[in-house]
Amino acid sequence: MKGSFVGKAKGGKLLRLSLEAEGGVVKAVGVRGDFFAHPEELFDELEASLVGCPVDELGARFGAGAAALGLTVYGLLPEDLDAAAAAIRASNAGE
Amino acid sequence: MRLRFIETGYSSAAFNMGLDEGILNAVAEGRSGPTLRFYAWRPRAVSIGYFQGLEEEVDEAACRSRGVDVVRRVTGGGAVYHADELTYSVVAPEGHPLAAGSILDSYRLLCGGVVEGLKGLGIDAAFAPINDVVADGRKLSGNAQTRKRGCLLQHGTVLLGVDVDEMFALLKVPNEKLKGKLIEDVKARVGSISNSLGRPFGYADALPAFKAGFAKALGAELEDGEPSPAELDDARRLAAEKFGDRTWTAKR
Numbered sequence: 001m002k003g004s005f006v007g008k009a010k011g012g013k014l015l016r017l018s019l020e021a022e023g024g025v026v027k028a029v030g031v032r033g034d035f036f037a038h039p040e041e042l043f044d045e046l047e048a049s050l051v052g053c054p055v056d057e058l059g060a061r062f063g064a065g066a067a068a069l070g071l072t073v074y075g076l077l078p079e080d081l082d083a084a085a086a087a088i089r090a091s092n093a094g095e
Numbered sequence: 096m097r098l099r100f101i102e103t104g105y106s107s108a109a110f111n112m113g114l115d116e117g118i119l120n121a122v123a124e125g126r127s128g129p130t131l132r133f134y135a136w137r138p139r140a141v142s143i144g145y146f147q148g149l150e151e152e153v154d155e156a157a158c159r160s161r162g163v164d165v166v167r168r169v170t171g172g173g174a175v176y177h178a179d180e181l182t183y184s185v186v187a188p189e190g191h192p193l194a195a196g197s198i199l200d201s202y203r204l205l206c207g208g209v210v211e212g213l214k215g216l217g218i219d220a221a222f223a224p225i226n227d228v229v230a231d232g233r234k235l236s237g238n239a240q241t242r243k244r245g246c247l248l249q250h251g252t253v254l255l256g257v258d259v260d261e262m263f264a265l266l267k268v269p270n271e272k273l274k275g276k277l278i279e280d281v282k283a284r285v286g287s288i289s290n291s292l293g294r295p296f297g298y299a300d301a302l303p304a305f306k307a308g309f310a311k312a313l314g315a316e317l318e319d320g321e322p323s324p325a326e327l328d329d330a331r332r333l334a335a336e337k338f339g340d341r342t343w344t345a346k347r
Contacts, residue, residue: 006269012225014173014269016148032148032347034173036198036225038241040145072242074171074198074225 001055001092005084011035013075017084021055029058035075042069058085096192099130100317102302105137108164108177109339110330112142114322115184115250116169116337117329122186123244127323129187131208131309135298136177140164141265144172144239149345157265167344170239170250172226174266179256179287181301183208183309185249193313194247202226202240204313205249209236212253212301212308218291226251233286253305255296257287 002020009015018030029050037043046065053061063078065071103114111134121127139161143152145168152174158165185205187193194201206222213220213230220230228236238251259282268274288296310317322330337343 016151016269030148030347032146032151034144034171035146036144036171036239036241037146038171039243040169040171040241043146072198 001089003088003091005087009076009080011075011077011080015076015080015084017081019085019088024055026051026053026055037071037073042071045069046071055085058082096315098315098317099128099320101130101132101320101322103132103134105135108136108140108142108166109334111136112166112168112338113333114330115248116333117326118186119243119246119248120329121323121326122188123246126325129191129193131317132184133302134182138162138164139178140166141174141176142166142168143174144168146171147174148347152267154265154267163265165344166338170241172239175237175252176262176265181253181255181298181305183251187247189242189245189247198240199224201247202238206238207312208309209251209253211312212305215304215308230291234284235286253301254287255301256289257285259285
């Protein structure tokens with residue numbers, strides 16, 4: 001599956017998720033939007049670490065990764081990534 | 096509490112972002128004390144948040160043809176059109192009272208400078224979490240904070256005037272079909288000091304009002320100063336190598 005999602009995150013800010021997956025595993029992912037996270041550079045690292053993760057575990061991996069890296073994220077919740085991934089999957093299934 | 100106050104007038108987007116980071120570097124290394132800076136933008140500029148995608152947020156061709164700078168901030172948050180505004184930044188070490196408590200606590204405290212400045216002008220404003228200041232249901236100020244190198248950096252805008260049509264000529268919207276409605280929504284939700292007061296209110300008018308507002312809200316004695324030569328060198332280097340460089344601007 002491949003696609004993108006744009007919508008207001010439950011966390012409060014706008015989320016733009018680009019996702020490419022094969023066999024249920026993330027091949028490429030981009031998490032963009034007007035949320036806050038610091039240290040900012042570690043967010044880049046967290047985003048890159050999501051490649052290879054099962055799509056079904058995207059939110060859980062994001063949350064655990066943020067905690068492990070000591071990232072503070074505002075305006076975006078782990079479950080927002082799961083909801084966005086589900087929307088991308090649904091739009092793929094409908095094509 | 097003492098706070099260095101510097102006012103740097105109008106500068107390019109790359110220099111403005113470079114100086115905020117240059118001050119942060121100086122405070123982090125103990126070369127400068129906690130600082131409040133006021134500034135403005137010439138040419139006009141669009142800044143985008145650290146986590147935003149350049150192409151999907153900004154119409155770069157429109158910015159080029161209208162002579163508008165485009166810069167990526169070190170802070171998160173949304174795209175901002177910087178034209179008729181006063182911009183401030185605050186840098187303090189994390190142990191400092193200005194950086195105490197949670198992120199939301201320090202947003203509230205520092206945005207208090209904007210709120211008090213507006214109140215001093217007779218505008219009944221309030222902090223609207225996470226990062227806005229509103230009056231009469233309209234946003235008058237957006238703010239963005241980060242913590243870096245053991246310091247807090249918060250910068251934010253105070254809208255002196257607003258031109259929503261020009262803003263949307265420069266920024267892209269998530270759904271082009273809904274653009275007309277979105278522009279109407281933003282016109283209803285965003286205000287400016289000039290609109291609130293019913294008279295033109297410019298940068299020079301705003302300086303004393305917000306200097307007093309920040310001093311009151313932060314309980315600070317503001318000591319007039321200048322950026323140090325090292326801070327200016329750092330700002331120019333960062334403007335050239337980072338904020339003015341496409342590698343940074345287009346990194347997302």
